[in-house]
Amino acid sequence: MDCVLVQCLPQNELYDARYQSENLALGYLSSSLRKNGFTVAVLDAHLEELAPQQTVDAILRYQPMIVGFSSSAQDSISSTFEVAKLLRASGYQGHITIGGHFPTYEHQKFLEYISELDSVVRGEGELTIVEIVQRVREGRNLIGVKGVTCRDEANKIVANSDRELVEVLDTLPLPDRPTLHHLMSKNRRVSILASRGCYARCTFCSIQTFFNYRPRRVRKTENVVSEMKALYDQGVRKFKFVDDLFMDPSKKSQEWVKDLCYKLKEADMTDLNIWLQVRAVCVKEDIFKELLGVGLKKVFLGLESGHADTLKRYRKDITPEQNLEAVQVLKRVGVPEISIGMMIFEPDLTVQGIRDNIEFLKKIGSFDIRDVTGRFLPYAATPLTEQLLQENRIKRNSWYDIGSYDFLDPTVGLLFEMVNRYSDIARPSLKAVYQLDGLVRHLEARVQRHVSYYKEYSEIRRQVENYINEHGQLMLHLVQDTVEAADRENGEISLKQWYDVAERMFKDVEKTAYMLIAEIRELVTELELIDGSVDSIHIAEVKVLGTVINE
Known part of the structure; x- marks a missing residue:
């Protein structure tokens, strides 16, 4: 086996199984490798709920030349480290690489502190992973491979130049879906990707950093519908759009959504169960009526706060009143399930800010416990985290710890x-x-x-x-x-x-x-x-x- 692609199970006592879903990144990496003639397997230990040693045992059964970890979430990185260490302790001598958002931002530290790793993939990995596997198979080092940080022959860490983003997403082969049967047996949504990137400038988010501040890239509607139809014919009805942002406020984006709905109806797919996430400013009554016509069932809105000053610090470019109006529009058109994201507690919050959020949630009317207790987490590479680091306000136990801060x-x-x-x-x-x-x-x-x-x-x-x-x-x-x-x-x-x-x-x-x-x-x-x-x-x-x- 040339390569096994792995996602590890987060080590979290209160693991939220409600959000356990397909890792589409693994699918895209897998299909890119297969297209280029390599043998590859996907091991989603997250979805299969495999403990670290079980994950290692499963990897070793493949006897792979390369193990590639996908590990975007900073709060679950420790489980990936544990699997990598156990893998080496079990005698594995092949190449181990890692990619994802957090590894991209801290690529130097990954190789400085985790000796078990051989390389880090920065940014989008579909083209990079192919070149890595080719080089390793030929017994060559990775010096010069764009988008890779690695060690040279003298064990010195070298950060090669960045790799350009995939300009046209439709040129990528469709993702492999080895976990499809597993997802369907659990009655879970199947992931679909229509775009990458986000236009917004939120201070708590690092998506812009990951994509080098490039404009949002969107697939053609006919290609998205064609992919969905192939899955539909296999019995899939539940879809989750995993885009960073399903649509933006532009007229062009709204027309794209309408065209998607038209083509879904044309393909006789109107009995779907669709989940998607948008910003409140994107909520328009006519657009969501169209989406309801093809089976929209759940919308996630990242509202973040009902306090005006916090929204300004988050650079959400919206008011609490606009946030509330978005929820009311979705309720009015009949969206069956509306989920909101709230980060009430943030470094400069005042008691009045807490009161404003309490009143805001009362007006929203439906939410869960996380929306009351949520706080800003200082993830790597977000503008707000960088500001707090400059002000020496973040306390961390280790370089990969998310950390905490004192409130003013x-x-x-x-x-x-x-x-x-x-x-x-x-x-x-x-x-x-x-x-x-x-x-x-x-x-x-x-x-x-x-x-x-x-x-x-x-x-x-x-x-x-x-x-x-x-x-x-x-x-x-x-x-x-x-x-x-x-x-x-x-x-x-x-x-x-x-x-x-x-x-x-x-x-x-x-x-x-x-x-x-x-x-x-x-x-x-x-x-x-x-x-x-x-x-x-x-x-x-x-x-x-x-x-x-x-x-």
């Missing part, structure tokens, strides 16, 4: 400390939320074969969505009460008293979650009995859960 307002710091503690207390009930999500997807897949049960499924789904919203509302009111108490007592509040309150509240909602879990499992078991494929453990779990609830 000590009262905000105290409130954030309390919110963190509230989040810890909420963990058991939050884990139940993730469990509910998985069960609802499993139930949805079963109901597709038993439409007579759709009414029961719809009612359960409504209860689950209400529970998730109530879970978030609980945290919101808890934070609001804490802020008011801090005002009354001039910041001298009893931490233990409030932590006890939080514990009682989240203990109660946890019981509600397990009641819902038992109800869903009971219906799943009933449908499995009809199919003749019942797993006896489901029945046992329902009985156990019932006992726990009754106690």
